[in-house]
Structures are given as C-alpha cells and as structure tokens.
Amino acid sequence: MTLRQHPKIELHLHLEGAAPPAFIRGLSQEKKIDISGIFDERGHYAYRDFWHFLKVYEAATSVLVTPMDYHRLTLAVLEQSAENGVIYGETFLSPDFCGGRDLGAWREYLHAIEEAAAIARIQMGITLRGIVTPIRHFGPDKAREVAVCAAETAGAFVTGFGIAGDEKVCEPADFAWSFDCAREAGLGITAHAGEWRGPDHIRATLKALNPTRMGHGVRAIEDLALVDELAERGTVLEVCPGSNIALGIYPDWRKHPIGQLFDRGVKVTVSTDDPPFFHTSLTREWDRLADAFDWDAGVFATLNRTALDAAFCDRDTKETLAKTLEAAHG
Numbered sequence: 398m399t400l401r402q403h404p405k406i407e408l409h410l411h412l413e414g415a416a417p418p419a420f421i422r423g424l425s426q427e428k429k430i431d432i433s434g435i436f437d438e439r440g441h442y443a444y445r446d447f448w449h450f451l452k453v454y455e456a457a458t459s460v461l462v463t464p465m466d467y468h469r470l471t472l473a474v475l476e477q478s479a480e481n482g483v484i485y486g487e488t489f490l491s492p493d494f495c496g497g498r499d500l501g502a503w504r505e506y507l508h509a510i511e512e513a514a515a516i517a518r519i520q521m522g523i524t525l526r527g528i529v530t531p532i533r534h535f536g537p538d539k540a541r542e543v544a545v546c547a548a549e550t551a552g553a554f555v556t557g558f559g560i561a562g563d564e565k566v567c568e569p570a571d572f573a574w575s576f577d578c579a580r581e582a583g584l585g586i587t588a589h590a591g592e593w594r595g596p597d598h599i600r601a602t603l604k605a606l607n608p609t610r611m612g613h614g615v616r617a618i619e620d621l622a623l624v625d626e627l628a629e630r631g632t633v634l635e636v637c638p639g640s641n642i643a644l645g646i647y648p649d650w651r652k653h654p655i656g657q658l659f660d661r662g663v664k665v666t667v668s669t670d671d672p673p674f675f676h677t678s679l680t681r682e683w684d685r686l687a688d689a690f691d692w693d694a695g696v697f698a699t700l701n702r703t704a705l706d707a708a709f710c711d712r713d714t715k716e717t718l719a720k721t722l723e724a725a726h727g
C-alpha cells in the first residue's frame with residue numbers, strides 16, 4: 398500500500414478553503430464574476446500573508462452562490478480527499494457564506510452538501526461530518542445567528558461547532574453565548590486558537606469556550622506549563638503543519654512544534670486546513686512529517702487513532718472506521 402492510499406482521518410478542513418482553483422475559476426466564468434486577481438500566473442491562489450489570505454478566501458467564496466454550487470464543491474473536495482486515502486473527514490461549514498445566516502436558506506445549502514456527501518460515501522468510500530463555524534472577524538452578533546443555525550440543524554451530519562477567521566479580532570468570551578448554545582444542542586466543540594496569538598489566547602479560549610479540540614493550538618509550545626496542561630486535559634489539537642509553514646508561522650518542517658507536542662504527551666492530529674492554498678494534501682503532510690521527525694508507521698497509527706477517538710461522530714461509525722484502520726496499520 399502506498400502512503401497516498403493509506404487510510405487517514407482528517408478533522409480540520411475548511412470546505413471553501415479546499416476548493417480547487419480550477420473549480421472556482423470555472424464557476425467565476427459561468428457566473429461572469431471577475432475574480433481573476435486572486436490567481437497567480439500559474440493559476441494558483443495568490444496571497445501575501447494570512448490577512449490577505451482571508452480576503453482571497455472570501456473572494457473565491459463569492460462565486461459559490463447557490464446550494465448546487467456547494468453540492469458540486471463538496472463532491473470536488475471529497476474527490477481530492479478520497480484520492481489521498483481519507484476515509485473520514487470533518488469539514489467547517491459557514492452559514493455566513495451559505496445563505497447569509499438565514500435559517501431557511503441554510504437548510505437548503507446543508508441539504509445540498511449532505512446529498513453530495515452521501516454520493517461520495519457510496520462512490521468514493523469517504524464519510525463526512527460538518528462543523529458549523531462562525532467567522533470571528535464578522536463579530537459576535539453574527540456568530541450568534543450562526544449558532545442558532547447550528548443548533549437548529551444539529552443531527553447525524555452536523556455534529557460540531559467551531560470558530561475560524563482572524564484570531565486577533567475579539568476575545569473568546571465574546572463568543573461564549575454561541576458556544577453554549579451549540580453545546581446545549583449536543584454539538585462537539587472545537588475552536589481555532591494558538592495560530593496567530595500565543596499561550597494567553599489558548600488559555601482564554603479554554604476558559605471561555607471549553608473546547609475538547611482546538612484548531613492549531615501549536616503556539617502552546619511557547620509555554621511548557623500550558624503544553625502540560627493540554628496533555629493533562631486531553632485537549633486534542635488539530636495541527637496543520639503545512640498551513641503553518643506556508644503562512645510563515647514556522648520556517649520549515651523540522652522547526653514545527655508538532656514533534657515536541659507529541660513527545661510531551663499532547664494529543665495531536667494532522668490535517669490540511671485549506672490544501673490548495675498551501676499546496677498540500679494529507680499525503681504530503683504525512684510524508685513531510687515522516688521525513689522531518691523520523692516518524693514511523695506506529696506514530697501515524699497513533700495519530701489516526703487519536704483523530705478517530707476525537708471525531709464528532711457516532712459510535713457505530715467509529716467502530717466501522719476502526720476496523721479499516723486496524724486492517725491497514727496491522
């Protein structure tokens with residue numbers, strides 16, 4: 398079995414951020430929306446830094462205007478994931494982009510996404526769940542509306558709630574109402590933190606939002622007492638090393654803290670975040686990590702197992718997936 402074919406679990410993927418550039422270009426031509434400025438001469442997404450990345454991301458998303466666009470997007474994204482051996486994935490879904498937080502419209506987008514996921518399950522053998530995610534820099538009021546969309550549609554497919562966007566805008570406590578609303582609806586809780594702000598922000602996130610998982614969280618490494626606290630609490634980090642390196646948080650793979658976090662007992666998992674933006678895939682992440690940290694098959698079995706344990710899905714789904722992983726890891 399090649400590395401690419403090896404079964405993988407991925408917990409942290411932004412649906413719009415995973416859109417192949419050719420797919421977005423095609424839609425922009427169909428809809429006659431000019432977004433040519435977001436591509437470089439080779440047709441890749443072009444951005445200068447994280448904050449420009451967020452703008453380019455939103456411009457790319459501007460061509461996704463109907464539920465059918467999201468249906469097609471979901472299929473295109475899952476095809477890429479399945480080609481990289483992903484057997485189970487979770488994706489961030491944004492009612493901000495899907496119907497402007499109107500609950501009725503959101504239900505239509507969600508239906509289209511779920512239908513695509515059901516097709517992919519049969520045709521590609523990949524299982525998907527959705528994590529509803531407000532965008533931090535759109536502010537706490539909009540996040541509340543997003544939380545209501547999440548709570549009203551929580552179920553077999555929408556199983557989680559998170560928060561993404563510009564970490565430097567607002568404080569975690571500003572979003573506490575939204576997270577409490579989602580938690581009461583039975584959703585699993587994750588939050589981006591410790592990507593663009595350091596240990597204090599991770600602590601504030603743990604205190605205000607009480608997530609069981611954290612998107613990135615890697616800057617905990619700047620405070621070893623916090624690293625030990627994360628290990629003790631069993632907080633699962635959704636680490637996206639290729640994203641962090643592409644966005645300039647760490648200069649190269651060997652200097653990425655995932656190795657130290659793992660060695661110190663933190664529950665780490667590996668994901669791609671927004672793969673075409675960062676010229677990556679889950680296969681490439683595994684390959685670079687094996688190279689940088691001398692990680693063998695046993696480590697990747699642990700990463701997969703940690704991700705499956707932390708997945709926001711039902712026990713039957715986990716048991717089925719566990720069998721596939723056991724067969725592959727031996």
Ligand code: ADE
Nearest residue numbers: 411414561562589670671
């Ligand atoms: N949205 C898409 N990718 C993101 C990232 N890496 N951090 C925060 N928000 C995001």
Ligand code: ZN
Nearest residue numbers: 561589612670
């Ligand atoms: Zn992310």
